[in-house]
Amino acid sequence: MAQAKAAVIRSDLDIVIARTLARDTAKALGFGAIDQARIATAVSELARNIFLYAGSGSVTVREIEKSGRKGIEIVCEDQGPGIANLDLAMQDGFTTSRGMGMGLPGAKRLMDQFEVKTKEGEGTTITCSKWRA
Amino acid sequence: MNSLRIPILKIGDVLIASIQIALHDASAVQFKDDLLQKIHDTKARGVIIDLTAIDVVDSFIGRMIADIAAMSGLMGARVVLTGLQPAVAITLVELGLELTGVLTALNLEKGLAVMQRQTDQAEESSDGTG
Numbered sequence A: 001m002a003q004a005k006a007a008v009i010r011s012d013l014d015i016v017i018a019r020t021l022a023r024d025t026a027k028a029l030g031f032g033a034i035d036q037a038r039i040a041t042a043v044s045e046l047a048r049n050i051f052l053y054a055g056s057g058s059v060t061v062r063e064i065e066k067s068g069r070k071g072i073e074i075v076c077e078d079q080g081p082g083i084a085n086l087d088l089a090m091q092d093g094f095t096t097s098r099g100m101g102m103g104l105p106g107a108k109r110l111m112d113q114f115e116v117k118t119k120e121g122e123g124t125t126i127t128c129s130k131w132r133a
Numbered sequence B: 001m002n003s004l005r006i007p008i009l010k011i012g013d014v015l016i017a018s019i020q021i022a023l024h025d026a027s028a029v030q031f032k033d034d035l036l037q038k039i040h041d042t043k044a045r046g047v048i049i050d051l052t053a054i055d056v057v058d059s060f061i062g063r064m065i066a067d068i069a070a071m072s073g074l075m076g077a078r079v080v081l082t083g084l085q086p087a088v089a090i091t092l093v094e095l096g097l098e099l100t101g102v103l104t105a106l107n108l109e110k111g112l113a114v115m116q117r118q119t120d121q122a123e124e125s126s127d128g129t130g
């Protein structure tokens, strides 16, 4: 299995680097153009949240396989403030930054699996994946 | 870091901007400011933003486009988006961004035609009242 690749998120330029890494990996794994766009867009949202709310963190992309099926897994990790109310944060339109509140719910819709682990004062880890058709 | 500016061309009373680079947040904000300033300076009646080369429109860029459309409208200029890739259009809707009220056209040429029609209609209706 291919090695995981990581992008450090420290600035808005790193958001572009992270989503390009995700797209390139998805393409190499044989995902079609629409799935590549879905994956890159989800990573863009999650990486921006890291930059905006935690200041810094990382995005790790790797290939996964389950009963002969190939997929991509993305782990977005930060040691920021954590998400105070996750149920609320997952709702369309909820924002604490005058954003559109589309990032988390939108990224969830774009991926097949989406899991958030967060603790106030400790940080947030979002693991999401998508399987190849 | 100094970001690359997106060139904005003027043809008649239409401004045309073709985004050829992956936009990071700062360059997107810069583009919005540049474009609105140029609409003001040139009194343009229309703006075409060509996204043929763009492969990701996330909530940030989506909001920027919606903002540009709303603010341009207030200044009397219509916005037409051209060249939206199918994958980008699908992803936008799934993300939850509908970009309602923003005109779109398949490519630059069709975008100019849409713009022309809009301008003609505006002129006809203002003739009618005269």
Ligand SMILES: Nc1ncnc2c1ncn2[C@@H]1O[C@H](COP(=O)(O)OP(=O)(O)OP(=O)(O)O)[C@@H](O)[C@H]1O
Pocket: A045, A049, A050, A053, A054, A078, A080, A081, A082, A083, A084, A089, A090, A094, A095, A096, A097, A098, A099, A100, A101, A102, A103, A104, A105, A124, B059, B060
């Ligand atoms: N990594 C994170 N650390 C701390 N808080 C977060 C993190 N990610 C999201 N949040 C919180 O969850 C809220 C919802 O996030 P979401 O991405 O859905 O919307 P947004 O960032 O506010 O707006 P948009 O993404 O549409 O521009 C944020 O406003 C923020 O309060």
Ligand SMILES: [Mg+2]
Pocket: A045, A048, A049, A099, A102, A103, A104
């Ligand atoms: Mg967000």
